Amino acid sequence: MVTATFRFYEELNTFLPIERRKRAFDAVSARAATTKHMIEALGVPHTEVELVLVNGETAGFDRLLRDGDRVAVYPKFEALDISPLLRVRGHPLRKSRFIADAHLGGLAHLLRMTGFDTLYDNNFRDSAIASIAEKEERIVLTRDRELLKRRIITHGCYVHALKPARQLKEIFDRLDLARSARPFTLCLQCNAPLRSIDKALVEERLPPKVSAHFERFSTCDLCQRVFWEGTHWRSMQALLAELTATKRS
Numbered sequence: 001m002v003t004a005t006f007r008f009y010e011e012l013n014t015f016l017p018i019e020r021r022k023r024a025f026d027a028v029s030a031r032a033a034t035t036k037h038m039i040e041a042l043g044v045p046h047t048e049v050e051l052v053l054v055n056g057e058t059a060g061f062d063r064l065l066r067d068g069d070r071v072a073v074y075p076k077f078e079a080l081d082i083s084p085l086l087r088v089r090g091h092p093l094r095k096s097r098f099i100a101d102a103h104l105g106g107l108a109h110l111l112r113m114t115g116f117d118t119l120y121d122n123n124f125r126d127s128a129i130a131s132i133a134e135k136e137e138r139i140v141l142t143r144d145r146e147l148l149k150r151r152i153i154t155h156g157c158y159v160h161a162l163k164p165a166r167q168l169k170e171i172f173d174r175l176d177l178a179r180s181a182r183p184f185t186l187c188l189q190c191n192a193p194l195r196s197i198d199k200a201l202v203e204e205r206l207p208p209k210v211s212a213h214f215e216r217f218s219t220c221d222l223c224q225r226v227f228w229e230g231t232h233w234r235s236m237q238a239l240l241a242e243l244t245a246t247k248r249s
């Protein structure tokens with residue numbers, strides 16, 4: 001048996017029982033347990049961890065624990081630049097593309113609205129989510145920490161907030177998405193790219209009020225729906241303005 005002392009920082013504490021939050025505590029592991037194994041055994045999904053220090057030095061997820069080790073576990077840093085230190089993950093994915101679990105339909109919808117390619121299907125099983133994420137290099141979004149403990153998932157976000165708008169803010173902040181948002185470029189239904197289309201080509205399909213008030217239209221080639229800058233568009237613009245404003249402050 002090996003006894004190591006653990007301390008988890010910032011929001012990682014929400015995964016721990018109250019008596020282990022924001023303090024150092026001892027944990028016993030089988031001989032030859034890795035940092036990753038123990039961190040997950042203590043309840044924290046590996047996708048939430050950005051940096052591990054063992055006895056004050058950066059360590060990877062595969063570091064074997066020894067008796068008396070002191071392990072400090074950090075989430076993504078917002079302010080502190082840790083670039084000279086070794087992070088536990090190889091490198092960020094080139095593009096932010098997502099797959100959301102069945103409980104995050106509202107968030108998936110908002111992400112598509114802001115232009116982020118997000119797969120979502122009520123019927124996805126956990127194993128399908130994990131293998132699609134691996135194959136297509138998608139970031140898994142979920143409130144199920146067991147899903148994030150799957151080994152083939154390299155990039156994931158545990159979503160803490162409960163309401164879709166707050167969830168969107170949480171993901172925007174964590175992954176710094178505000179600058180790459182491209183609102184109204186994806187079909188909310190199909191997750192496929194929208195293209196702009198001449199009013200004349202869609203006019204006969206528009207409700208008279210829409211036809212009278214709007215000039216710019218776009219369409220999805222998969223479902224043939226037509227979109228315009230109506231109420232949805234305006235409330236999304238307001239939400240985005242809020243997200244980018246908080247980011248700057």
Ligand SMILES: [Zn+2]
Pocket residue numbers: 187188189190191192220221222223224225
């Ligand atoms: Zn569509």
